[in-house]
Amino acid sequence: MLSQFNQFLLNFSLLITSLLFASLPLRHVKRISPASPVKLRILVGLIAGFISVLLVLNSITYDGAKIDLRLVALVTAFYYGGWVSAGITTLAILGARFAVTPPGAYEGLILTGLICIALLITASIYRRFASHTLKDYLVLIGIGIGYSLPALYLLTETFNRFLEIALVYIIFILLGGYVTYRFLQELRKHFQFVQTQQELALTDGLTNLANRRKLDETLAHYDQHGYAFSVLIVDIDFFKSVNDTYGHDGGDVVLRQLSHLLEHCCPDQALVGRYGGEEFVVLLPDTPLKEAGRLGETIRSACADQHFVFSAYPAFHVTLSIGAASSDQGETSFEVVQKADQALYQAKQTGRNKVVGYSEE
Structure with a gap:
C-alpha cells in the first residue's frame, strides 16, 4: 500500500506541475467555458491532452490495468472546454494508452475508450441540469470513477487485488480532482490579480485612460x-x-x-x-x-x-x-x-x- 501511495503521489505531482506550466499561455484569458471561442477550446484540449499523455506514460501498472490521474485531466477538459476540448483529450489518452499497450493485449485500450465515451455522454446530459461549481466538478469525477471501477475489476487477477487497488484509486482520484479544481481556481484568481495590478499601473486613476x-x-x-x-x-x-x-x-x-x-x-x-x-x-x-x-x-x-x-x-x-x-x-x-x-x-x-x-x- 505504501508503494502504491508513493507512486500516486508522483503522478499527482506531475499533474499539478504540468497544470501550472500549461496554464501560463492562458493567463490573460478572463474566463474559459464551453461557450468560449473554438480556438481557445482547442488550445485547452491540446493542453489537457498533453498532460494526459504525461500521466499515462508515467502510470502505475497493476496486472493488466494502467492506473493514473488521466480521468482528472479529461473531466477538467470537459468542464472548461466542453466536447471540443474533451474530444481532443480523449484522442490523446487513447494514443498514449496504445503506445504503452503490449501487442495483443488491447483489452485495457478498448476499455479506456469505452470509459471516455460513456463519461462524456453522461457528463453532457448532467451538464444540462448543473451549474459551474465544485460540486458538479466532483460529480463528474465520481461518474468517471463509477465507469472505471468495472474495467479495473476486469483487468485485475483477484477480487482482493481489485479491492486493494480500487481503494487507493478512489481516494487519489477524488483528492486529485478536488485539489486540481481548487488549484485552477486560485491560479485564475492570481492571474487576474496580477493582470489588474498591471492595468492599474498603466491607467490614470481619475479618468481611467492610459497614463x-x-x-x-x-x-x-x-x-x-x-x-x-x-x-x-x-x-x-x-x-x-x-x-x-x-x-x-x-x-x-x-x-x-x-x-x-x-x-x-x-x-x-x-x-x-x-x-x-x-x-x-x-x-x-x-x-x-x-x-x-x-x-x-x-x-x-x-x-x-x-x-x-x-x-x-x-x-x-x-x-x-x-x-x-x-x-x-x-x-x-x-x-x-x-x-x-x-x-x-x-x-x-x-x-x-x-x-x-x-x-x-
Missing part, C-alpha cells in the same frame, strides 16, 4: 518597430479658471467628462491617454497628418458643443487647443511629440479653441 507610463511605453514600441503614427496633444483652454470657479472637484468632473468624449470620438485603434494635468494625448497608428487633423477638429467641435455639468452650477462650456504632428519624416517618437507640442503652443498663441498641425514653415 503617461502607458503612453511612453507605446511610443517606445513604435520606435522599436518603426511604426508610422500621428499624435494629437489636447489641452483644455483656461483650465485654471475652471478650477478657480468650480473648485478642484469641478475640474475633475471636466477631466472625466472630456475623457469620455475623447474615447467616443477616437477610433478603436487609437490610444487615448492623460499626459498630465489638463493635457491629453491621442496616438493614432498608421494615420496621416491630415486625417489626424480632421479627428482633432471633430474632438474640438464636440467639446465646444458639450454642456459640462457640475453640482448645482449652471451648465458651462470649455474649449480645447489641439496640436497635431506625424512621424512621416522618420523622426523618433519623442521628436514627433515635441512637434505636436510646438503646434499646440501655436494654437494657444493664435487665439486658442483651434487645431494646428505642425509645419516646418
Whole structure:
C-alpha cells in the first residue's frame, strides 16, 4: 500500500506541475467555458491532452490495468472546454494508452475508450441540469470513477487485488480532482490579480485612460518597430479658471467628462491617454497628418458643443487647443511629440479653441 501511495503521489505531482506550466499561455484569458471561442477550446484540449499523455506514460501498472490521474485531466477538459476540448483529450489518452499497450493485449485500450465515451455522454446530459461549481466538478469525477471501477475489476487477477487497488484509486482520484479544481481556481484568481495590478499601473486613476507610463511605453514600441503614427496633444483652454470657479472637484468632473468624449470620438485603434494635468494625448497608428487633423477638429467641435455639468452650477462650456504632428519624416517618437507640442503652443498663441498641425514653415 505504501508503494502504491508513493507512486500516486508522483503522478499527482506531475499533474499539478504540468497544470501550472500549461496554464501560463492562458493567463490573460478572463474566463474559459464551453461557450468560449473554438480556438481557445482547442488550445485547452491540446493542453489537457498533453498532460494526459504525461500521466499515462508515467502510470502505475497493476496486472493488466494502467492506473493514473488521466480521468482528472479529461473531466477538467470537459468542464472548461466542453466536447471540443474533451474530444481532443480523449484522442490523446487513447494514443498514449496504445503506445504503452503490449501487442495483443488491447483489452485495457478498448476499455479506456469505452470509459471516455460513456463519461462524456453522461457528463453532457448532467451538464444540462448543473451549474459551474465544485460540486458538479466532483460529480463528474465520481461518474468517471463509477465507469472505471468495472474495467479495473476486469483487468485485475483477484477480487482482493481489485479491492486493494480500487481503494487507493478512489481516494487519489477524488483528492486529485478536488485539489486540481481548487488549484485552477486560485491560479485564475492570481492571474487576474496580477493582470489588474498591471492595468492599474498603466491607467490614470481619475479618468481611467492610459497614463503617461502607458503612453511612453507605446511610443517606445513604435520606435522599436518603426511604426508610422500621428499624435494629437489636447489641452483644455483656461483650465485654471475652471478650477478657480468650480473648485478642484469641478475640474475633475471636466477631466472625466472630456475623457469620455475623447474615447467616443477616437477610433478603436487609437490610444487615448492623460499626459498630465489638463493635457491629453491621442496616438493614432498608421494615420496621416491630415486625417489626424480632421479627428482633432471633430474632438474640438464636440467639446465646444458639450454642456459640462457640475453640482448645482449652471451648465458651462470649455474649449480645447489641439496640436497635431506625424512621424512621416522618420523622426523618433519623442521628436514627433515635441512637434505636436510646438503646434499646440501655436494654437494657444493664435487665439486658442483651434487645431494646428505642425509645419516646418
